Amino acid sequence: MQYIDNLIFVIAIAVGFGLFFKSLKEIYRNIKLGKEINRSDQASVRWKVMGKVALGQSKMTKRPIAGILHIFVYVGFVIINLELLEILVDGIFGTHRFLAGVFGASVYRAFTATLEVLALLVIIAVVIFFIRRNFYGVKRLTMKELFGWPKQDANWILIIEFALMMAFYKMNAADWVLQQRNILPPHGSFPISSNTLGLLFQNFSDGMLHFTERGAWWFHIIGILFFMNYLYWSKHLHIILAFPNTWFSNLKPKGQFNNLASVTQEIKLMMDPNADPYAAAPEADPNAVPEKFGASDVFDLNQVQLLNAYSCTECGRCTAVCPANMTGKKLSPRKIMMDTRDRIEEVGRNINKNGKFVDDGKKLLDDHISREEVLACTTCNACVEACPVLIDPLSIIVELRRFMVMEESSMPHEWQLMNNNIENNAAPWQYNQADRLNWVTE
Template sequence: MQYIDNIIFLIILIAGFGLFYKSLKEIYRNIQLGKNINRSDNPSKRWETMGRVAMGQSKMVKRPIAGILHVIVYVGFIIINVELIEIIIDGIFGTHRFLAGILGDGFYSFLTATLEILAVLVLIAVILFFIRRNFYSIKRFRMKELFGWPKEDANWILIIEAVLMVAFLTMNSSDWVLQQKGALAAHGSFPFSSNILAPMFNNISVSALEIIERSAWWLHIVGILFFMNYLYYSKHLHIILAFPNTWYSNLNPMGKFNNLDSVTAEIKLMMDPNADPYAAAPEVDPNATPEVFGASDIFDLNKVQLLNAYSCTECGRCTSVCPANITGKKLSPRKIMMDTRDRMEEVGKNINKNGKFVDDGKKLLDDHILREELWACTSCNACVEACPILIDPLSIIVDMRRYLVMEQSAAPNELNIMMANVENNGAPWAYNQADRLNWATE
């Protein structure tokens, strides 16, 4: 019976990581629904971009207040969870502060003191984030796409992080008092807990302190496992996906649109003087999926675009700088990414239920993203520039526009006039080619 705690801990640990692995598999499967795209060029530049943007948070600090608070939470939360290694070892083998014997009391004291300071900073930062998000009238946090679950999700994340930090500090405080009373071996330095929190525990009996310490210890580790599995349902997947997302980002200059391979091949054939226009068309596999110009659903988008959707943290920086949104139009680049992710989840649930995707009569276009939103975009790239992790909403907008124009001939009248002018006059304007230089006559 003395090992019952260790057995329970091991079961919870295996279940936690097992469920997390299952969630990651579903996310990977859903991303694989997209088309292949080659983003393996220039690996040194990609590693540098990932290190600078995802690891170094270089774009976050362009808005200093939110950026610095985010860096504190990011760095603190990651480093604090280094202690997860020790907790796992202690939980499995029933040891107490195992790393002290490995690192030596001097370095271990430095480590635990650092973790304490970081935990306090993280706690302060998440409280400020909570106040800022809920009690300050920041426009990008009050937009309609954040009503309901997105707003609740953001608050729950902050609450969970605060609870984890409080549990961590409570565990250290009660542990330190137990060490002073000789109930535990003395290891570590806890500048905040020993001076601020420990006085609240001094008059508590050893048996009660042990219950408090164990309760906080269990709450901390179970909370971390819960948080890890909650990520699948949360916008905070960017904690993990920001790294591959920045690695696979588009390294081309902003504003450079990709050409459709199918269109390029057709034009090359038309311009080839040796091509036989009367040659028999190549045989087509009757089971093959017909080539689609642009995108009407997630299956037409590429894998990086789907990765972008899962990586979006819904911060709204993209929407806050979007000129279309600022002038009152329906377009919100953040909503484009949220809608794409919602459609992926819808398709994923369909696959889970049926074993494969069964047509549900829905599409990303019209059922999630409206045409009015797509045509409101000025393709200025402000949203791409603003994103802290290099998400590209514009590429999805452009691909869906291509579908409307090339598959449905459903462009706005102004665009049809412009394309007719290009076809007839070689320019967007309704002037004859012979008159194009008249502006210079005087």
């Protein structure tokens, strides 16, 4: 019977991790649909940024209460799942509390007691988050882009985390009672579960206690495997992707836009009186596809921008500080990221179905993100500054706007006047070039 349990455990682990890595492989493929971008410079700085922002949660604490509670969940959940190593060894080899023999009695007691305290902090945090998200009425958590699945997803994650922590306590409590009856060796210290559920389990029979302990043990590991594979469908994919996302973040000053190489080259030729404008032009190729300005679909965005979309946790801090959104305009930076991710997933399903991407007649611009949203942005960078994992919604908005202006000449009348003035007068205002510097003497 023992070997059957071990075999079932190994199969469950193999299936769980196999599906997980299959999902990661698909996400990686989808991200690679974007244009290549070199973000490998200043490696030491990037490691520091990742350590500070992703691991150290430095930007989360700018909202202290939510930040501290998030740290409780983050640190507690990660450290508690260090026990996953023990569960893996025990499940494969049929041992019981393997780490007790590795750590020694005193260290293992401190280890298990610490896990119990952290589990309590996780439970407190997820309960507060659930109440805050569903009953407290925080504006950024009740916006229309969260209606339906996004809200359900957030709640399911909190429920799963609560259930896993309760299973952890249930397992420890049953184990503790069996230890008191000298049925199991005295390994570990359980200050919380022994004084709560442990008291309730005192009247259980030995068989019922074994069933309870094993049931909670299996629920815990199956729950972890389920949670791990649920991440692909959830906004909580940031648990994994926040680390590469912060590492590949833009280190340039906020507000510094990238220049298009083709435009830069053309301007250099125009400004150089000795340049031969035909010398730099490649030979005409009837099959060559002209370079596209800006982006109309996810294929036109770079790979870091697609990684940004997958890393978004839909917290809404970006939208909460967006001046356009504050004044009632349609723009929500969070929705920009959600829509980008939805389009990537739509393209991914297309590839899965056809073996390659087959034109579906849809684009990111218009079919997912409206032009009204794109034009509402003031490019103030507030959304970029607010993001706790350094996502850059503004860069996507700018690329969509570039496509509209440079490829379609689609812009508001006021922009058209300004561009005409710059072209004719070398200034945004409508007056003679000779008068451009008159403001200096006024």
